[in-house]
Amino acid sequence: MKRFFAVVVCLIMAMPLMAQSGRKIKTLFLDGRSVHHKHWEEWVAPLKSYLTETGRFELEHVSCPAPGEDISTFNPNFKKYDLIVSIIDDEVLWLPEVRKRFEQFIRSGGGLVVIHAADNSFPSWPEYNEMIGLGGWGGRNEKDGPYVYYNKEGELVRDNRPGRGGHHGAQHSFQVQTRMPEHPIMKGLPEKWMHAKDELYEQLRGPAKNMDVLATAYASPEFGGSDRHEPILMTIQYGKGRIFHSVLGHSRDAMTSVGFITTYQRGAEWAGSGKVTLPVPSDFPAPDKVSQRPFKE
Numbered sequence: 587m588k589r590f591f592a593v594v595v596c597l598i599m600a601m602p603l604m605a606q607s608g609r610k611i612k613t614l615f616l617d618g619r620s621v622h623h624k625h626w627e628e629w630v631a632p633l634k635s636y637l638t639e640t641g642r643f644e645l646e647h648v649s650c651p652a653p654g655e656d657i658s659t660f661n662p663n664f665k666k667y668d669l670i671v672s673i674i675d676d677e678v679l680w681l682p683e684v685r686k687r688f689e690q691f692i693r694s695g696g697g698l699v700v701i702h703a704a705d706n707s708f709p710s711w712p713e714y715n716e717m718i719g720l721g722g723w724g725g726r727n728e729k730d731g732p733y734v735y736y737n738k739e740g741e742l743v744r745d746n747r748p749g750r751g752g753h754h755g756a757q758h759s760f761q762v763q764t765r766m767p768e769h770p771i772m773k774g775l776p777e778k779w780m781h782a783k784d785e786l787y788e789q790l791r792g793p794a795k796n797m798d799v800l801a802t803a804y805a806s807p808e809f810g811g812s813d814r815h816e817p818i819l820m821t822i823q824y825g826k827g828r829i830f831h832s833v834l835g836h837s838r839d840a841m842t843s844v845g846f847i848t849t850y851q852r853g854a855e856w857a858g859s860g861k862v863t864l865p866v867p868s869d870f871p872a873p874d875k876v877s878q879r880p881f882k883e
Contacts, residue, residue: 610644611697611858613637613669614662618650619676625837626703629673632841632881633701633850637671640851640864644843650674657681669858675703677724679711686770689713693825697857699711701850702835705790706752717829719797719822720790722752726853731792736765736802736815744794751791755810759783759876760803762818762845769821770862771830771852772800778873787833788816796823801849819849821856830857844877 615637617630629645638641646667650660660680664670664687669780677686692698700718708714709724720734735747764777781803788805789812800819805811822829834846841847848870852862871877 594645612667614667615647615674618674669697671699672704675706692827695826698829700831720792722790726751753789754785765867774866779871780876785836828857844876
């Protein structure tokens with residue numbers, strides 16, 4: 587009888603943890619004007635679908651006002667959520683009180699996912715630059731922080747030389763190299779895998795504080811690249827908050843890459859919950875072959 591009651595007590599104590607592990611990650615999806623990408627609205631459907639199809643995320647969608655519209659109408663209640671996913675590429679700052687609440691949300695343990703051109707945003711917002719680790723364009727240069735890359739000897743370099751922040755060569759498919767295989771997002775992924783035709787962001791600059799480079803890609807001079815292994819996937823710790831930053835995803839076609847889909851889903855789960863339960867799919871790309879899943883509305 588004592589053993590029976592002990593088992594019951596253990597089950598009761600475990601119930602909150604069981605419920606928590608099964609709870610969906612409350613996610614706010616943010617979009618709005620893209621300074622550098624006129625086709626940004628094409629990104630919305632696949633990026634939302636890739637999260638909801640996992641069963642791990644509960645999404646709400648808010649759009650930032652377009653140029654000329656009243657920015658004061660943008661006032662999300664960030665505290666309602668576990669995770670924010672942003673594809674906003676804009677230089678128009680949110681109102682100071684909104685920025686302050688956003689900073690507090692992340693600093694207190696909220697999650698953030700930054701996809702592709704969202705790292706072009708808000709060059710004059712220091713806290714945002716710290717959250718994303720590295721950014722480009724918008725006048726970014728040495729004042730914003732170092733270049734970060736792997737050299738040909740496999741060493742991580744922080745380079746403070748003067749120069750612009752942000753560049754990419756011609757679009758092409760390229761190989762991604764895992765740099766932190768034991769990180770929960772990367773665990774189980776191959777050391778090298780091919781990504782579909784995309785922009786390969788390079789020469790990004792930023793504070794790079796509390797930042798881990800999960801994966802890189804070689805920016806070949808053949809396509810106008812830097813001749814360096816540039817950060818492709820990153821995580822950043824901001825206070826208690828977790829940020830996943832992927833530079834991939836310039837087009838819908840690039841977003842059909844199974845490597846992009848998998849790292850986006852797992853990165854979002856990690857940022858929103860601190861762990862990764864989503865498996866690596868059987869069609870994950872090989873080191874020499876792109877794998878894509880056509881997106882259907």
